[in-house]
Amino acid sequence: GIQVEQSPPDLILQEGANSTLRCNFSDSVNNLQWFHQNPWGQLINLFYIPSGTKQNGRLSATTVATERYSLLYISSSQTTDSGVYFCAGDRDDKIIFGKGTRLHILP
Amino acid sequence: EPEVTQTPSHQVTQMGQEVILRCVPISNHLYFYWYRQILGQKVEFLVSFYNNEISEKSEIFDDQFSVERPDGSNFTLKIRSTKLEDSAMYFCASSEFRSLGTARELFFGEGSRLTVL
Numbered sequence: 591g592i593q594v595e596q597s598p599p600d601l602i603l604q605e606g607a608n609s610t611l612r613c614n615f616s617d618s619v620n621n622l623q624w625f626h627q628n629p630w631g632q633l634i635n636l637f638y639i640p641s642g643t644k645q646n647g648r649l650s651a652t653t654v655a656t657e658r659y660s661l662l663y664i665s666s667s668q669t670t671d672s673g674v675y676f677c678a679g680d681r682d683d684k685i686i687f688g689k690g691t692r693l694h695i696l697p
Numbered sequence: 698e699p700e701v702t703q704t705p706s707h708q709v710t711q712m713g714q715e716v717i718l719r720c721v722p723i724s725n726h727l728y729f730y731w732y733r734q735i736l737g738q739k740v741e742f743l744v745s746f747y748n749n750e751i752s753e754k755s756e757i758f759d760d761q762f763s764v765e766r767p768d769g770s771n772f773t774l775k776i777r778s779t780k781l782e783d784s785a786m787y788f789c790a791s792s793e794f795r796s797l798g799t800a801r802e803l804f805f806g807e808g809s810r811l812t813v814l
Contacts, residue, residue, distance in 0.1 A: 620801070621801050621802070623802060623803060625805075631734075631786055631807075631808055631810070632805075632807050632808065633740070633788060633805040633808075635802070635803075635804060635805075638802040676739070676740060678740070678803075680801070684742045684745055684753045684755065685730070685742065685803060686742060687732075687739050687740040687741070687742075688739065689738075689739045690739060
């Protein structure tokens, strides 16, 4: 099956800083999503982005399918952005998650 | 906004007991999934379900696990005889379309935390 690698594994930033999270896939994927897992454990959909670029407020994402990676950008970080960010992609009928990037935003 | 709902939010059970976790997927979705997340670890695929049958399952999904869609709205995960290592958050998800080249965005429920003592 496909391997999903996320980097960095941990990231600590001051409030207001910008960050870039990366997701690499070992093989091409049909679908790609970014999720935020908040401190209560809920998985929140951020982007469904099999290719191209999308923006939603302070967050944006870019997927370059031909090079098998995706990037999540967070600008002007807020403490509520803290949590774990997962990317997930699929081939066949199962979507595989990366191990996540744990983001700590300090006030 | 339509959402996936799961019950219970938290269940504590004794080792060896049977547990049923329930999910109500988004109403027009056709594909259903169960994932689990052991505390502090990544989200792991368990099983996908389409057209009233399992379409894909992982090596985690052994004979102790089963899924069912008993009526038009519920989707359940049963663990027949729980083990300590089954303690995890279990997530249900649903999607509108089938994969293999077609768009498929997953929507997750809030999870059911299972604690096996």
